[in-house]
Amino acid sequence: KQEVTQIPAALSVPEGENLVLNCSFTDSAIYNLQWFRQDPGKGLTSLLLIQSSQREQTSGRLNASLDKSSGRSTLYIAASQPGDSATYLCAPSTNQGGKLIFGQGTELSVKP
Amino acid sequence: GAGVSQSPSNKVTEKGKDVELRCDPISGHTALYWYRQSLGQGLEFLIYFQGNSAPDKSGLPSDRFSAERTGGSVSTLTIQRTQQEDSAVYLCASSLVSAGSSYEQYFGPGTRLTVT
Numbered sequence: 001k002q003e004v005t006q007i008p009a010a011l012s013v014p015e016g017e018n019l020v021l022n023c024s025f026t027d028s029a030i031y032n033l034q035w036f037r038q039d040p041g042k043g044l045t046s047l048l049l050i051q052s053s054q055r056e057q058t059s060g061r062l063n064a065s066l067d068k069s070s071g072r073s074t075l076y077i078a079a080s081q082p083g084d085s086a087t088y089l090c091a092p093s094t095n096q097g098g099k100l101i102f103g104q105g106t107e108l109s110v111k112p
Numbered sequence: 113g114a115g116v117s118q119s120p121s122n123k124v125t126e127k128g129k130d131v132e133l134r135c136d137p138i139s140g141h142t143a144l145y146w147y148r149q150s151l152g153q154g155l156e157f158l159i160y161f162q163g164n165s166a167p168d169k170s171g172l173p174s175d176r177f178s179a180e181r182t183g184g185s186v187s188t189l190t191i192q193r194t195q196q197e198d199s200a201v202y203l204c205a206s207s208l209v210s211a212g213s214s215y216e217q218y219f220g221p222g223t224r225l226t227v228t
Contacts, residue, residue, distance in 0.1 A: 031215070032214070032215060034216065034217065036219075037124060042221060042222075043203060043219045043220055043221040043222050044203065044219040045219075046216055046217070046218060049214055049216045050154070051214070054183065089155065091155075093215070096209065096215060097143050097207060097209035097215045098160065098168070099145065099171070100145075100147075100157065100161055100217060101155040101157070102114060102147075102155040102156070103154075103157075104154050105154075
């Protein structure tokens with residue numbers, strides 16, 4: 001059974017800092033992995049998707065890496081801004097088009 | 113284009129009543145998923161529809177929960193004889209499952225269900 005752990009559970013940083021969110025998963029036989037952000041009271045917004053054959057994906061100030069063999073993914077946020085404040089969720093999928101298994105999330109607060 | 117939509121956005125019901133939650137996926141998406149987000153359990157998978165295949169119901173917590181997808185598009189999640197522990201946000205997602213697609217899942221805004 002796939003289990004996903006995200007560390008830290010919460011993070012508070014001053015504006016402008018670079019930061020790293022960590023995600024680990026127990027079953028390395030994943031098909032892909034998605035990173036999402038969730039604002040309070042809202043749905044999930046997809047940030048990045050990494051296929052199992054890829055090592056990293058980049059979108060703007062966000063970079064996600066994947067080490068499938070060790071069961072780890074990281075989300076790097078450069079030059080953080082107050083608008084980045086949200087909960088970030090990591091979710092691998094073990095099948096083509098199959099269900100996502102979610103971690104508990106990292107609650108990020110970026111202070112002006 | 114339009115994203116995933118869900119209705120109602122909020123639903124308050126009395127314990128023991130039945131409720132129906134609706135999901136309209138992104139047009140052309142072949143796969144549809146239901147998840148539930150509650151304070152104690154985090155975000156958990158409920159059910160998955162893909163084309164004409166039998167749905168993956170492995171996440172449904174009890175036989176009070178059922179879902180259907182009509183015409184390969186709109187889906188309805190039904191909860192019978194609601195209990196207080198059913199209170200949660202119910203999220204729907206869709207994706208394009210075909211050769212060459214990334215299988216990226218796109219989520220709707222959710223339905224917040226409160227059972228009193």
